Amino acid sequence: MEKELWKGNEAIAEAALRAGCDCYFGYPITPQSEVPEYMSAHMPKYGKVFVQAESELAAINMVYGAGGAGLRAMTSSSSPGISLQQEGITYLAGAEVPCVIVNCMRGGPGLGTIQPGQSDYYQCTRGGGNGDYRTLVLAPSNIQETVDCIQEAFDIADQYRNPVMVVMDGLIGQMMEPIEWKPYKKRELAPKDWAATGRYGREEHNIINSLYIDPELCDVHNKHLAEKYALIEKNEVRWECIDCDDAEVIITAYGTPARIALTALENLRAQGIKVGLFRPITLWPFPEKALHDLVGNDNVKVILDVELSSTGQMIDDIRLAVEGRKPIRYLGHAGGVMPTVEEICETAINALKEVK
């Protein structure tokens, strides 16, 4: 298949259209505004619905309505806009309405910066909304993987009746790379007999609702959700390991930092330093067992986590997986400053010296 050059954000929009996205609701924000721009130009051609909502809050509630009616609904935004959507996301999760939410992350807190960031890790994996809920979070690190994830995200959302987030730092949205439009493996999906589309002779109404005023029923509902999350943890966890088998230093990173770390890895390997890269592709469910088993290997001396975050956020999940068995070092920048290949190499070498 022929390769085509695509800008990340436009590729996200095109991928969603190819996955059968029926309706898009959003509000422009840098660095993802090309997503709604592309959608506004192309959705009407296919008879699909594009609405530029009056705010991100309105957009997520439009997603709730459209998803509740059984349509493939999507919104996209960047960090501050995703913050505004947290209430809607917990309602979607509570009412088990499938949808796809793209967060093209920028630096925070508050309005922060429009430059790339990864400081929404807590927000997307722990939930900024209330209640015991989870969103499945895919974190691609190049544009090919992004379009593959976006297309699959709609199927995953429908399969589990759950919001799926696809998160990438702003650089992936802004950059261009060749991709192939591979046909994605469609999942077998049950008909949406729960959707609120009219009664059509059924005895019961379908009601989209997250309110369980009876505590017993709310307890049952939460148990059901917990079982679903356990199933997602069992089935959907993804990660990539590069050169980990004999590695003394394991670098953990996702998104663009994982790519920078890969170049650092190549440089370090050329110097004979045994470095591996562990890249989570799902942030929730986090590949906890895979990392747990990997760092149990005797050859692993130290873990170096690299993120676009000043304090580190994914590092908490790494600590849970490592269980204190090996030392962990951290390298991070926020505000759009990228860690450099040289910095990663130096930090990895120093970390190894310290622990050996």
Place this chain on the structure above:
Amino acid sequence: MKKEIIISGFGGQGGLAIGKNLVEAGMAEGLFVTWAPSYGPEMRGGTANCSVVLSDKPVGSPVFNHPTELIALNEPSLEKFEAGVLPGGVVFINSDVVTDKVSREDLKAIYVPCSKIAEEVGNPKVGNMVMLGAYVAQTKVLKPETIEHMIEEMFAGPKAKFIPLNIEAFRRGMACVE
């Protein structure tokens, strides 16, 4: 082979387009490529740049601080990026806009009068094609035929009248490099 190129200039000078042409041609030749723009609240007359990687292996980092080549279309770009160029690297300068010279002795400097040549071939907008020609002739990472074919595809249909102009600008740029 791995080329890491920074192209920088005023918005509107065609720097981002040079980068896009390089990755399109690289892709046509089967190379692995990435194009990453700087983006931000740039003011009119401010500087825009992009980072391009052309490689025979899959690209890890799409951003870097030490380019193998720098294409500086204006003075602030040379000031900002010269120090970071890898020793032995090449700096291409639009000498109609930039009056400063490359100060480091471990770099090869190629001065290309992009604007003057563009005027001579008949359109001030083709200065970026002149620079592209100089880059291709110096580095030899891409075949001139690939670029010329790309120009023919870029200006297909009603824009076909621009093909000879762009090809001439590209060839004049190549001729700037011995």
